[in-house]
Amino acid sequence: MPPHDKLFIPGPVEVSEKTWAAFRRPMIGHRSEAFSALYRSVHPRLQTLFGTKQPVFLSTSSAWGVMEAAIRNVVARRVLNCMCGAFSDKWLDVSRRCGKQAEPLQVDWSKHIDPAALDEKLATGDFDAVTLIHNETSTGVMNPVAEICAVVRRYPGILLIVDTVSSFSAVPIPMDELGIDVLLTGSQKALALPPGFSVFSVSEKAFARAEKQKDRGYYFDFLEFKKNQENDMTPTTPSIAHIHALESKLDDIFTEGLTTRYERHARTNALVHDWVRRAGFDFFAEDGYRSKTLTCVRNTRGIDVPKLARDLREKHRLVIDPGYGKIKGQTFRLSNMGDETEETVSILLASLDSCIQ
Ligand SMILES: Cc1ncc(COP(=O)(O)O)c(C=O)c1O
Incomplete structure (x- = not known):
């Protein structure tokens, strides 16, 4: 890799040389047998990661x-x-921009979505779908997805859409067992691929609902994805470079082993947590609901966060995030997603120490 600033922001994260080598593989036609073989090579492993028998x-x-x-x-x-931070809050706006009736279940930033409050809302009978962001990247809150899914399962007419953009592959999220209807993630977080690509899966119930929906459009029509996947194809010309990189990353993931991978993320996350306490800071996210893939540090010491981020980049070529949106400066965020190890996270933490002193 040429010398570069290494990203410890909560996505995009550092992309490995091996992944870039796969990304740069010679191009193939998207209607070729080579492409179908590529899709067939990633598909069963994606299903395992998603915990689903549904197409991915x-x-x-x-x-x-x-x-x-x-x-x-x-x-x-x-x-x-369900709204508890910048990304989940935005989904309300996006729902309305799609012309849908939408209502918030809002909690303060730093708090988690309470399954009992959700139950109360769903009991009104007003809803036929729920959106949830599992790991709210802006605040570092990891929502209790199993408890939330258990609530939604009590309402068979309500479909559950779950964003696992910043938790996927770092913690287990078994889609079929939890009864999730749409599970989606992006490429640039724990998968440590370049940004601009996503993977998702859809339940039978959600396909049945989609069939009755007008105005699904074309590019993102779930039924077009389904029809094409049956022939190991995508509806439109995909970013084949990303799929090559994904294939390489799946090799890495299954060589490491899923449990080992989850444990590695837990260990690197615990290292960051230890540092937060030792350095005299606090956590932004409430206790019991803290993310395993990133840490949103509450700036209780009142340090100059932009200066810290600048010093870290200039002196150590490491990049951290100086806080998102309305909590910029009051917080900063450290990621332990992707390929990071105890060794690389320790380098980040020692570099932070040297910049703060
Ligand atoms: C939890 C979550 N959801 C959604 C997004 C949006 O992802 P993108 O900007 O790649 O579309 C992000 C981006 O950081 C995120 O963290």
């Missing part, structure tokens, strides 16, 4: 493309958007 789709878009698609394909009557 490859979308040449960032996650927002699929997040919008899920609204257009699945919401017939009214959607409840």
